[in-house]
Amino acid sequence: MSSVTLHKGENCAFLTNTRITEKVPKKGKQTVTFKNPPHIQGRMSVVGAKEGKGPLGKYFHKVLDDDKMGEKTFENAEIKMLTTAIDGAVKDSGLKTKDIDLIISGDLLNQVTTSNYVAREYHVPYLGIYSACSTMTEALNLASTFISAGHFENVLCSTASHFATAERTYRYPLEYGCQRPPYAQWTVTGAGCTVLSASGNGPKITMGTVGRVIDFGTTDLNNMGAAMAPAAMDTMVALFRETGTKPSDFDLIITGDLGKLGSDILRDLMMEQGYNLGQRYIDCGNMIFDVTQKCYQGGSGAACSATVFNSFVLDKILDGTYGTVAYFATGALMNTQSCYQGETIPCISHAVVIER
Amino acid sequence: MSSVTLHKGENCAFLTNTRITEKVPKKGKQTVTFKNPPHIQGRMSVVGAKEGKGPLGKYFHKVLDDDKMGEKTFENAEIKMLTTAIDGAVKDSGLKTKDIDLIISGDLLNQVTTSNYVAREYHVPYLGIYSACSTMTEALNLASTFISAGHFENVLCSTASHFATAERTYRYPLEYGCQRPPYAQWTVTGAGCTVLSASGNGPKITMGTVGRVIDFGTTDLNNMGAAMAPAAMDTMVALFRETGTKPSDFDLIITGDLGKLGSDILRDLMMEQGYNLGQRYIDCGNMIFDVTQKCYQGGSGAACSATVFNSFVLDKILDGTYGTVAYFATGALMNTQSCYQGETIPCISHAVVIER
Numbered sequence: 001m002s003s004v005t006l007h008k009g010e011n012c013a014f015l016t017n018t019r020i021t022e023k024v025p026k027k028g029k030q031t032v033t034f035k036n037p038p039h040i041q042g043r044m045s046v047v048g049a050k051e052g053k054g055p056l057g058k059y060f061h062k063v064l065d066d067d068k069m070g071e072k073t074f075e076n077a078e079i080k081m082l083t084t085a086i087d088g089a090v091k092d093s094g095l096k097t098k099d100i101d102l103i104i105s106g107d108l109l110n111q112v113t114t115s116n117y118v119a120r121e122y123h124v125p126y127l128g129i130y131s132a133c134s135t136m137t138e139a140l141n142l143a144s145t146f147i148s149a150g151h152f153e154n155v156l157c158s159t160a161s162h163f164a165t166a167e168r169t170y171r172y173p174l175e176y177g178c179q180r181p182p183y184a185q186w187t188v189t190g191a192g193c194t195v196l197s198a199s200g201n202g203p204k205i206t207m208g209t210v211g212r213v214i215d216f217g218t219t220d221l222n223n224m225g226a227a228m229a230p231a232a233m234d235t236m237v238a239l240f241r242e243t244g245t246k247p248s249d250f251d252l253i254i255t256g257d258l259g260k261l262g263s264d265i266l267r268d269l270m271m272e273q274g275y276n277l278g279q280r281y282i283d284c285g286n287m288i289f290d291v292t293q294k295c296y297q298g299g300s301g302a303a304c305s306a307t308v309f310n311s312f313v314l315d316k317i318l319d320g321t322y323g324t325v326a327y328f329a330t331g332a333l334m335n336t337q338s339c340y341q342g343e344t345i346p347c348i349s350h351a352v353v354i355e356r
Numbered sequence: 357m358s359s360v361t362l363h364k365g366e367n368c369a370f371l372t373n374t375r376i377t378e379k380v381p382k383k384g385k386q387t388v389t390f391k392n393p394p395h396i397q398g399r400m401s402v403v404g405a406k407e408g409k410g411p412l413g414k415y416f417h418k419v420l421d422d423d424k425m426g427e428k429t430f431e432n433a434e435i436k437m438l439t440t441a442i443d444g445a446v447k448d449s450g451l452k453t454k455d456i457d458l459i460i461s462g463d464l465l466n467q468v469t470t471s472n473y474v475a476r477e478y479h480v481p482y483l484g485i486y487s488a489c490s491t492m493t494e495a496l497n498l499a500s501t502f503i504s505a506g507h508f509e510n511v512l513c514s515t516a517s518h519f520a521t522a523e524r525t526y527r528y529p530l531e532y533g534c535q536r537p538p539y540a541q542w543t544v545t546g547a548g549c550t551v552l553s554a555s556g557n558g559p560k561i562t563m564g565t566v567g568r569v570i571d572f573g574t575t576d577l578n579n580m581g582a583a584m585a586p587a588a589m590d591t592m593v594a595l596f597r598e599t600g601t602k603p604s605d606f607d608l609i610i611t612g613d614l615g616k617l618g619s620d621i622l623r624d625l626m627m628e629q630g631y632n633l634g635q636r637y638i639d640c641g642n643m644i645f646d647v648t649q650k651c652y653q654g655g656s657g658a659a660c661s662a663t664v665f666n667s668f669v670l671d672k673i674l675d676g677t678y679g680t681v682a683y684f685a686t687g688a689l690m691n692t693q694s695c696y697q698g699e700t701i702p703c704i705s706h707a708v709v710i711e712r
Binding site: 336 | 391465469487498702
């Protein structure tokens with residue numbers, strides 16, 4: 001998909017001015033094994049028309065023909081999209097909205113307003129989170145903790161992103177018609193929701209790894225893959241080391257939205273750490289669009305991995321293709337102002353392990 | 357402190373066009389009693405010069421003489437302030453940074469960048485949250501859950517706000533010299549941090565209540581107290597009903613930053629629900645500035661209750677003045693764009709109960 005050609009050993013050259021070098025934690029673990037692992041009992045993915053035409057189109061539960069969903073603003077469309085995903089996931093779980101004990105949600109907009117306005121309609125306890133495109137795995141980690149601790153029975157995790165609202169928030173107004181560099185990615189228009197329950201027979205979330213903020217000094221707001229790959233590496237290494245596992249112990253290893261360039265960088269970084277990810281590694285951003293769709297390095301956005309996980313990945317777990325899956329969503333934690341003020345891009349990746 | 361005179365029964369008149377009426381949850385509880393309640397082992401409050409001159413000045417651990425802390429930007433000052441609070445709280449707990457298992461933090465800036473950039477420096481697992489000025493109690497709720505479940509031992513909760521960065525984010529550039537209406541509040545410049553541990557002899561967090569998003573139809577970005585009071589009521593009623601308690605079971609009931617007007621509204625709303633809050637109720641926003649400081653209804657911002665809780669309130673718990681305290685931080689969940697697009701202001705309040 002990439003129009004940037006990478007030669008072996010070359011793609012990490014820009015990382016030499018590392019602001020913060022990788023350190024292992026002094027004490028304590030990032031990974032928790034859940035005593036009472038929750039079950040994935042319901043899910044739903046909603047995507048825009050462009051995503052529906054991509055290679056994973058047939059897996060998504062709902063493909064919109066109008067990215068504005070008949071609303072006046074793109075922000076309202078994003079709210080409607082997330083509501084559709086939540087309602088669908090609750091229905092899929094066989095529960096009613098009144099059975100949901102807690103909503104954990106976040107998104108990319110300033111003050112996570114999509115999630116806030118959606119939560120307003122449900123009269124259910126709500127925790128807003130911010131972890132950029134790593135929102136889905138932060139939510140799954142928190143929900144699994146609440147359920148494993150016996151605090152709540154049914155917890156809903158959700159996130160959304162929209163190409164038009166993300167461009168307005170992070171880059172330029174669409175009307176400006178800004179040119180995109182070849183290493184750019186395309187924010188996925190979509191929403192994903194997963195319902196976790198204390199009981200049931202769905203796939204279980206058995207482990208969770210809370211990420212650390214990693215910053216290798218990338219400053220280009222268009223080059224998210226390069227910025228986020230070191231964070232994915234950091235969390236991946238933590239999970240493998242702390243649980244005594246290696247890539248071949250998993251049937252599938254997924255990252256969120258590194259895209260083609262970012263996932264190539266991750267492969268190299270992991271190789272430097274002594275792990276060969278091989279054929280079992282996929283990146284949702286690298287899969288969601290094909291080369292004809294002019295998205296350069298692929299998809300990005302909180303909905304990228306949230307929609308792929310809740311459709312294709314869970315389908316393949318449920319049909320027996322994959323037994324044990326490690327899911328590392330990846331997020332870039334800057335805002336436009338911090339970058340204008342000369343800051344580099346700090347990133348994070350939270351992970352969960354799903355077992356059939 | 358108020359220059360708006362309120363007559364009995366008059367202050368809720370603007371709430372008659374209620375967008376969403378108060379509903380009790382159909383099923384499930386919002387309140388959790390922690391099986392292994394965590395101990396508050398360390399804390400620190402840092403405030404700006406203006407806050408230092410207010411009635412609580414002598415309680416704060418550090419009062420800045422320069423709100424920019426020698427930094428080039430107010431955003432960097434906010435980062436430095438939060439770092440100071442975290443370092444101080446860790447020192448106060450007798451731990452080292454390497455003993456901290458998890459940082460939970462959020463703030464008011466777009467994409468919670470203050471917390472993200474601070475977390476970058478600590479190489480510790482990090483969960484970013486967004487709950488506006490209710491951040492401190494969302495963080496304390498999550499940290500208590502993690503510790504009670506046995507997942508982590510020492511968890512750090514923190515938040516910050518800065519008058520200058522908040523005005524830029526939510527209202528107008530300072531240079532514009534915008535007039536403030538008499539029902540406005542003043543964003544507190546400060547940072548607060550609490551270190552919770554599985555063991556120790558500090559005050560315990562015994563219960564937590566996760567709030568719901570409540571929207572009574574307020575649209576004025578300057579009138580945060582009126583917008584947030586119904587959310588405080590909703591969570592307060594949930595805590596009292598679910599635990600079979602009443603206001604007189606607590607030595608102190610604190611809200612975050614309703615200010616004078618908002619806390620008067622809350623008293624009335626609670627009276628309508630059959631609860632007389634009486635003299636044991638205080639609002640941090642109502643206490644932090646005095647009438648000579650021209651802050652109209654008082655303080656607001658995520659740091660408002662975070663600094664007052666970590667100084668005055670914990671001092672009074674530790675010296676034996678108060679035995680059981682209920683702390684309801686309150687947050688408004690809009691952003692500027694949602695208000696420009698005609699949306700009302702959804703609000704939330706999360707609570708924790710602290711016992712000596």
